[in-house]
Amino acid sequence: MIFFLPILVFAGILVALAVVLTVAERLLVNYGICKIDINAGDRVLEIEGGQTLLSALIESKIFIPSGCGGRGSCGYCTITVVSGGGAVLPTETPFLTRSQVRSGVRLACQVKVREDLAVRIPEELLNVQLFTATVENVRRLTHDMVETRFELKEPAEIEQRPGQYVQLQAPSPEGPVFRAYSISSPAYATGIVELVVRLVPGGIGSTYAHSLKEGDPIALTGPYGEFRLSEDPDVEIVCIGGGSGMAPLKNILFSVCERWPNRKCWLFFGCRSARDVFYLDEFRELAKKNPNFRVIYALSDHDPWDGEWDGETGFIHVSVDKHLEAGDVKRHAFLCGPPPMIEAVMKVLDEKGFEEDDIFYDKF
Amino acid sequence: MAEVSPLVILVAAIFTNNILLANFLGMCSFLAVSKRIDTAAGLGAAVIFVTTFTTAINYGIYHHVLVPMGLTFLSYIIFITVIAAFVQFVEMFVERFSPVLYHALGIFLPLITVNCAILGVSLFMIIRNYTFMQSIAFGFGGGVGWTLAIILIAGLRQKMRYSIVPVPFRGVAIAMVITGVMAMTFMGFAGMVTIQ
Numbered sequence A: 001m002i003f004f005l006p007i008l009v010f011a012g013i014l015v016a017l018a019v020v021l022t023v024a025e026r027l028l029v030n031y032g033i034c035k036i037d038i039n040a041g042d043r044v045l046e047i048e049g050g051q052t053l054l055s056a057l058i059e060s061k062i063f064i065p066s067g068c069g070g071r072g073s074c075g076y077c078t079i080t081v082v083s084g085g086g087a088v089l090p091t092e093t094p095f096l097t098r099s100q101v102r103s104g105v106r107l108a109c110q111v112k113v114r115e116d117l118a119v120r121i122p123e124e125l126l127n128v129q130l131f132t133a134t135v136e137n138v139r140r141l142t143h144d145m146v147e148t149r150f151e152l153k154e155p156a157e158i159e160q161r162p163g164q165y166v167q168l169q170a171p172s173p174e175g176p177v178f179r180a181y182s183i184s185s186p187a188y189a190t191g192i193v194e195l196v197v198r199l200v201p202g203g204i205g206s207t208y209a210h211s212l213k214e215g216d217p218i219a220l221t222g223p224y225g226e227f228r229l230s231e232d233p234d235v236e237i238v239c240i241g242g243g244s245g246m247a248p249l250k251n252i253l254f255s256v257c258e259r260w261p262n263r264k265c266w267l268f269f270g271c272r273s274a275r276d277v278f279y280l281d282e283f284r285e286l287a288k289k290n291p292n293f294r295v296i297y298a299l300s301d302h303d304p305w306d307g308e309w310d311g312e313t314g315f316i317h318v319s320v321d322k323h324l325e326a327g328d329v330k331r332h333a334f335l336c337g338p339p340p341m342i343e344a345v346m347k348v349l350d351e352k353g354f355e356e357d358d359i360f361y362d363k364f
Numbered sequence B: 001m002a003e004v005s006p007l008v009i010l011v012a013a014i015f016t017n018n019i020l021l022a023n024f025l026g027m028c029s030f031l032a033v034s035k036r037i038d039t040a041a042g043l044g045a046a047v048i049f050v051t052t053f054t055t056a057i058n059y060g061i062y063h064h065v066l067v068p069m070g071l072t073f074l075s076y077i078i079f080i081t082v083i084a085a086f087v088q089f090v091e092m093f094v095e096r097f098s099p100v101l102y103h104a105l106g107i108f109l110p111l112i113t114v115n116c117a118i119l120g121v122s123l124f125m126i127i128r129n130y131t132f133m134q135s136i137a138f139g140f141g142g143g144v145g146w147t148l149a150i151i152l153i154a155g156l157r158q159k160m161r162y163s164i165v166p167v168p169f170r171g172v173a174i175a176m177v178i179t180g181v182m183a184m185t186f187m188g189f190a191g192m193v194t195i196q
Helices: A004-029 A053-059 A098-102 A204-211 A247-259 A280-289 A316-323 A339-351 B006-014 B027-032 B037-069 B072-097 B099-105 B108-114 B116-127 B132-160 B172-189
Strands: A033-038 A043-048 A078-083 A105-107 A117-120 A129-140 A145-154 A165-170 A177-182 A192-198 A217-224 A236-242 A265-271 A293-299 A331-337 A359-363
Touching: A004 B037, A004 B072, A033 A053, A043 A053, A129 A192, A145 A204, A165 A192, A165 A204, A177 A192, A177 A204, A177 A247, A192 A204, A192 A247, A236 A247, A236 A316, A247 A265, A247 A280, A247 A331, A265 A316, A280 A293, A293 A316, A316 A339, A331 A339, A339 A359, B006 B132, B027 B108, B027 B132, B027 B172, B037 B072, B037 B108, B037 B116, B037 B132, B072 B099, B072 B108, B072 B116, B116 B132, B132 B172
Parallel strands: A033 A117, A236 A265, A236 A331, A265 A293, A331 A359
Antiparallel strands: A033 A043, A078 A105, A078 A117, A129 A145, A129 A217, A145 A192, A165 A177, A165 A217
């Protein structure tokens, strides 16, 4: 008995504490059913309180973009909370500008649904769907880039605009996460989604994308992105990219040349060395069909030992400076590449007389 | 100890026997969360709440369960369990009623569980044979003393951002030096009241 008494007393106290905590949890953490009003009455969701706004919306098939899976580290899942979200949390402030905070923009993954909410979600995001697909083709482009084409199953077609992106669902130790990739297949190919992914050592999304084989089932959400291409065929299209920034440019150029076979467009693409060059043949083929399309690849780090190279050498902004003439033409520029490249190119474009509003870019 | 008024113990716990500056208990969160006054005050409030109530609960368990059964050797583990459970409760409470404070305190709220000041208060209560009222006064005073110390150092550290601190002293090092100076300053209260 003398041995059992301490154990019994200790266990008894533990049970008593557990009971108290369970009761407290019932009373404190239970928020009941909460209503989420989307776009002033467009749609009203009734969901279990206590979860985050992001997971509540995803549960109701509204796919807010989110790169990090709700940990508050990517800052993509911004939506406007009109009423009922509580105060902005310290975890959100690094991702929001002052004017965003004033107009009620929040990170959906940090807002907990504790009461009835009213939110505003752009129409575009309400059209985002969850696609299931299978891998149709995997093509190795360079030593670290792979082109993966998915055949859409359910729904079977995607309505995308050049420059938009999808989020690929990738497994991770903490459950599935989404990673954003620009769509590289042209907008007219509605039955497929093609991505160009560079392998980032240790990256969850790119490791997964590189491990995919033909026939593998995958899931993705999309399309995301508010970018719109100018519909005026007289506006010249100047695409400038580097490194892994090829995907959106390929989509833009193929879509443009399909719709306006004579529209004037440019592609400037910077690679490090000859072994990093890809898609050059495809673009030369495209240039044969569209006489007004010019392709310029430049190698920043050309080594003659890598083989023959008949293109430019040096940084890509130098090539842009050389080939693009300043003039009184309406041109739109699309930049996609590493930040130093974007900055160097922006300077050149400014000298060439581009308006700031006519330059669209994606830094990563 | 029965003859000492709870009020005296309250004052002593805040000033002369400050749990942090006299006993140097609860240093980890003291150094980690003392960069801004508002979070320091928030954590301090949580500590006051937890020390006051856990001393009361621990007093009840110790004197009405452990002593009659001769199980006083269990007091450490039981005190820790009670504190852990109570912190869980406070966490739920704070999350429900002040999400901003909840996020500001972040990981430090669950870390109150292992704040030695709180266990220290419960153990001093037994060593010094306090009565129930004295224990409550000591628990509350201990929490207030800890909060006072952390708010003082947070104020100093906020000002220190604008002063030139020699490189090797930046961060925790200068905070430790300041804590030492503050502890010596608090020794000035020594003659005011005495408890063992």
